[in-house]
Amino acid sequence: MATIGRTVLQMLALSAVALVLGLTANAGRESGSLMWTKNYFDRGGPAAKPLTTADVPLESIKPAAGDTIPPANHGGAAKRAGALPAHSFQTASFDVAVAIFESPDTADGLNVFIDARPASEFADGHIPGAIRCFPFEIEKCIDEVLQYTQAAYKVVVYCNGGDCEDSIFMCRELLEAGLAHDQIFLYEGGWKEWSEKNQPSQRGTK
Amino acid sequence: MTGNGNSSLIRRLDETGIPLLLVRLVLGGLFVWMGSNKIGHPIDFLKEIREYHALPESPAVFLNTAAIVLPWLEVVAGVALIVGVFVRGASAIFTVMLAVFTPAILIRGLQIRAEQGTPFFEIAFDCGCGAGVVVTWKKLLENSGLGLLALYGILSLSRRFCLEHWWDRR
Numbered sequence: 001m002a003t004i005g006r007t008v009l010q011m012l013a014l015s016a017v018a019l020v021l022g023l024t025a026n027a028g029r030e031s032g033s034l035m036w037t038k039n040y041f042d043r044g045g046p047a048a049k050p051l052t053t054a055d056v057p058l059e060s061i062k063p064a065a066g067d068t069i070p071p072a073n074h075g076g077a078a079k080r081a082g083a084l085p086a087h088s089f090q091t092a093s094f095d096v097a098v099a100i101f102e103s104p105d106t107a108d109g110l111n112v113f114i115d116a117r118p119a120s121e122f123a124d125g126h127i128p129g130a131i132r133c134f135p136f137e138i139e140k141c142i143d144e145v146l147q148y149t150q151a152a153y154k155v156v157v158y159c160n161g162g163d164c165e166d167s168i169f170m171c172r173e174l175l176e177a178g179l180a181h182d183q184i185f186l187y188e189g190g191w192k193e194w195s196e197k198n199q200p201s202q203r204g205t206k
Numbered sequence: 207m208t209g210n211g212n213s214s215l216i217r218r219l220d221e222t223g224i225p226l227l228l229v230r231l232v233l234g235g236l237f238v239w240m241g242s243n244k245i246g247h248p249i250d251f252l253k254e255i256r257e258y259h260a261l262p263e264s265p266a267v268f269l270n271t272a273a274i275v276l277p278w279l280e281v282v283a284g285v286a287l288i289v290g291v292f293v294r295g296a297s298a299i300f301t302v303m304l305a306v307f308t309p310a311i312l313i314r315g316l317q318i319r320a321e322q323g324t325p326f327f328e329i330a331f332d333c334g335c336g337a338g339v340v341v342t343w344k345k346l347l348e349n350s351g352l353g354l355l356a357l358y359g360i361l362s363l364s365r366r367f368c369l370e371h372w373w374d375r376r
Contacts, residue, residue, distance in 0.1 A: 003294070007360070010295020011302075014286055018279035025245065026274050034248050034274055039266035041256060136249045 031137060040136055041165070043087040044172035084163055084188055089171045092156055092185040094193055100154055100185070101127065101199070111154040114145060116170035117191065119205065127158070127194060128202040135169040146177055155183050161190025223366025226293075229355045230368075233300060234287030236352070240336030241280030248273050254334030258310045277336075279303075287359065290368025297359025304356060307335075308349040315342035 026033050034040075092100065105111045106129070113130035115122050122132040131148060133141035149155045155174060159167040171184050187194075195201060219225060244251045252273035255261070261268045280303075283296040315329045329342040365371035 007294045007298050010292035011298050014283050014292055014295055014299060015275075015279060018282045019275055021282065022275040022278040025278070026248070029248075032247070032249050034252060034270050036270050036274075037265065037267050038270070039264050040252065040270075041263045041266075136252075 031140065034136075040169060042172055043085065043165075043168050044089065044175055084168070085165065087168045087171070087186070088181075089168065089184055089186040090182070092187045094187075094189050094197065096185070097156055097158070097187040097189070097194070098199065100156055105153055109148065110152055111156065112148050112152045114149070114155060114157045114170060114174075115191075116157055116159040116166040117164075121160070121191075123203065123205050125195060125201045125203055126191065128200050130158075130202075132205075133170060133173075135166055135173050138173050142173065142177055145174070149174065149179060149183070152183065154185055155179060156185045156187050158187040158190040158194070161188065161192035161194075164190060217363075220362055220364050221366075223364045223368075226359065226362045226364050227367045229358055229362075230287045230290065230293065233352060233355050233359065234284040234296070236284075237280040237300060238284035238288070241277045241284060243336035244277035244334070245281065248277075251277060251334055254332055257334070258314055260306075260310055276303075280336075290365070291370050293362075293365065293368055293370065294360055297356045300356040301353060301360060304349050304353040307333075308346060308353065311335075311342060311345055311349070315346075318342075 100106060100111050101113070103111055106113075113127045115126045115130040115132045116135055117126075117132070118134050119132065122130075126132070131141070131145055133145050157167045157170045157174070159165075159170070167186055167188070167190065171186050174184055175181060252269065255272055255276075256263065256269060261272060263269060279299065283299045286292045286296040287300075311333050314331065314333070315326065318324060318329050318331060319326050327341075327343055330339050331342070332339050333342075333345055335345065365374070
């Protein structure tokens with residue numbers, strides 16, 4: 001009995017040391033530290049129906065005549081490549097994402113792409129002009145993101161596609177930061193679909 | 207050889223302290239290595255342990271605390287085992303961890319099989335164990351072996367080559 005009691009005490013002592021070290025290391029970490037009470041996996045409420053080019057007329061994205069926007073794939077262009085869980089954000093299909101990217105408004109900074117992947121993946125390739133903001137390190141980039149997005153018409157958020165949920169978490173962060181729900185577009189196909197379809201890409205940290 | 211003879215032989219072997227020393231070095235070394243790999247990547251580890259759905263996402267404090275503390279617990283208990291301090295407590299911690307995570311890995315593997323239709327013996331995923339993507343059945347086998355080693359760490363009566371033995375003798 002005394003042995004069991006001593007073993008439990010030893011377990012508690014080792015756990016206490018681990019707790020103190022964990023707390024200290026987490027507090028002292030320059031990047032990647034976790035907040036104890038923050039729910040990083042909040043998807044932002046009930047599910048919304050996917051948004052397609054049928055819901056977002058390409059004319060609203062492309063005001064100028066003669067732009068090189070590909071034909072719209074009306075009624076179901078939002079391809080769900082993986083088992084992405086339900087979320088509350090409007091989704092942009094590949095066609096919508098490309099149309100927004102090619103819109104003159106994007107060149108003018110009125111539409112913004114947000115890359116919600118870690119720095120190393122962003123550096124390997126991203127949508128040109130996208131701002132990198134990893135939702136788990138939101139405090140490092142939210143100021144820059146808000147600077148570009150608050151007056152934007154459309155903010156397109158993407159990560160790796162498939163079952164990658166980081167873009168959903170980024171959308172929720174944008175909503176919490178004060179962006180309007182209808183400003184935010186979730187591009188579910190993400191970087192995987194974009195790069196596989198040979199769309200323009202850019203390497204590096206900017 | 208009689209049953210008494212067997213137990214006497216095992217006890218004599220245990221008293222040499224060499225089996226326990228080997229167990230301490232293997233088990234402690236492995237957990238220090240795996241814990242160290244996770245300490246540098248708390249966000250990745252948080253995402254991996256979330257996949258088990260063993261802890262609630264809300265309130266988030268449980269999941270976040272686990273992601274922050276568990277890697278350190280592995281390192282602290284591993285170092286304690288290697289140097290021979292609180293050997294029984296450290297072994298008990300590893301026994302509990304393995305008793306919790308091994309069935310969790312099995313359940314996750316079965317979930318992946320159900321979702322993707324992959325044959326069980328071909329399922330591989332990052333179990334958050336600190337060794338990257340692992341083949342599920344091999345990981346289950348490895349964990350079962352480690353569980354037996356951890357149990358031996360609790361049951362062994364020898365404290366030779368342990369720092370706590372040296373303390374007790376002073």
